[in-house]
């Protein structure tokens with residue numbers, strides 16, 4: 001009996017300490033509507049079709065302003081593209097490099113290249129964007145409280161500013177951005193891209209797809225991690241049961 | 257032969273080594289036949305869990321260090337390379353990052369165990385003091401480690417914490433400059449923090465060794481808090497406690513793995529996924545959860561120097577707990593009043609932890625002050641005074657005699673019926 005009391009106490013300590021962690025997630029953000037994501041939960045995987053459509057949205061829309069600093073073209077095999085498709089996508093980009101003669105030159109991209117950045121550096125990005133810096137998107141899902149739900153909400157959260165709000169020059173009203181004034185113009189509009197698989201390109205659809213893609217790019221190891229995790233957690237749970245049985249056997253001749 | 261140890265091992269190779277360097281005899285004495293009270297509950301698992309976690313941290317840390325670059329212009333990217341390009345780098349890093357939280361979790365339970373069962377009292381004062389030293393070094397190590405990925409929280413956390421020293425009158429500012437190796441947190445700071453982060457865990461091993469050495473002089477305390485009276489009260493450590501510790505270890509690793517594989521960023525802050533930027537202050541600078549109660553104490557005191565002193569004082573107090581407690585009884589099992597105050601202390605620490613995670617506004621200011629006041633009141637007033645006033649319950653004669661509940665003896669035969677028989 002005592003054993004369970006002590007376990008309960010340990011569990012309470014655990015929960016108590018955990019309860020403090022999410023507390024810092026709150027902030028000035030509006031409550032985010034929860035979406036259902038294919039990659040959520042312990043068994044979730046990336047919806048390949050959605051992630052590929054999402055790459056198309058990134059490629060045709062977001063990549064004009066945002067880089068994917070930590071990602072490589074080769075990562076795209078993780079959303080179900082073949083090696084040939086990836087090579088073709090990479091080759092369609094022109095990458096600045098240094099030639100054999102030591103002079104700067106452009107060459108077609110390779111799968112081993114990082115995604116091409118739209119601007120040479122942050123200053124160039126700011127100069128082109130009215131002083132605002134479009135952040136790197138390769139970690140964006142991890143780098144915002146609310147993660148995928150937040151980025152989806154941001155992309156779909158544009159509307160006309162309330163009449164009593166004074167907007168600064170070049171700023172756009174967005175319900176979910178801190179302070180509600182964001183420098184990014186609404187990037188998505190009905191039919192902004194044409195999907196090869198015929199999916200209607202509504203704003204919500206494109207937002208959902210691009211967030212799925214960005215979630216993959218933020219944590220490309222997700223599927224491998226969860227698959228391995230199921231086996232490892234099961235192993236330790238099983239071992240707990242086994243060692244407990246052995247423990248009872250060993251202790252069976254002790255009065256205590 | 258003169259000078260050789262008389263080894264009892266029969267295996268010729270082991271015997272040869274053991275005769276010249278009796279490490280096998282020592283292991284056998286300290287971990288094999290070591291007489292251990294037979295009435296431990298599962299709270300006695302946590303020391304072993306902390307030891308295993310320390311080894312996991314060092315093993316993963318060394319592999320991280322092989323791929324990490326301690327330079328402000330490359331640190332963040334090198335961590336991303338570990339996550340994406342190093343084989344199983346994500347696993348190594350997530351074990352290390354979550355391992356820090358697990359380490360503090362088991363250590364805090366371990367400390368609570370010590371407080372509840374009075375393990376700090378004579379003759380185990382030095383053992384307890386070494387434990388507090390371990391806690392301090394762990395905190396320093398974790399703080400330095402959190403700076404290494406060079407995200408926003410790394411940078412601003414380092415700035416806030418190092419700036420605390422500027423509260424010291426006169427020499428404060430020069431000390432901070434000296435700590436930084438410059439006039440702000442910058443590359444020299446990152447470099448020395450990496451060196452210290454690599455060093456301190458090995459210092460920790462040394463102190464842990466002394467901690468265990470001291471334990472093996474006094475012997476373990478036990479849930480009844482009474483001294484071992486003879487061999488009938490003890491069991492050899494192996495196999496009884498090796499197997500009992502293994503049960504806890506497997507369960508612990510299952511929970512640990514649950515975080516690593518299914519919620520690896522649960523303890524992390526989103527802001528630390530943004531590269532450090534000295535020009536942009538995050539909306540809130542929050543330390544890792546295990547430092548939050550101390551951070552709350554710091555912010556609950558209206559003066560900066562006062563806050564710093566109280567924060568360090570809150571840990572410093574732990575050193576003198578063996579002398580603050582005046583009760584002759586160790587275990588809270590027989591301290592009907594103190595037990596509740598200890599529960600209150602745990603609540604105060606949890607509340608302080610929550611306060612530390614929130615902006616000091618509204619109700620949080622009040623809660624922070626109440627928690628801080630109780631924390632100090634507990635150790636400085638309740639512990640010394642209550643020990644004199646409280647009437648402890650009658651202690652059992654010995655560990656192997658049944659516990660006297662409410663003073664009356666148990667029906668005969670009850671003790672011969674262990675509940676756990678298979």
Ligand code: HEM
Pocket residue numbers: 310313314315316317318319320321322324335349352353356359394397398399401402403404405453454457458460
């Ligand atoms: C007492 C044991 C230790 C503790 C409590 C500890 C704690 C931490 C923490 C909290 C982090 C930040 C994790 C993150 O958010 O990414 C970290 C990072 C790091 N640690 Fe440790 N550590 C320990 C031992 C070691 C050892 C022994 C080494 C090297 C031999 C090491 C090498 C590193 C490296 C290279 C990083 C940066 C990479 C990263 O951020 O993931 N650690 N440590």
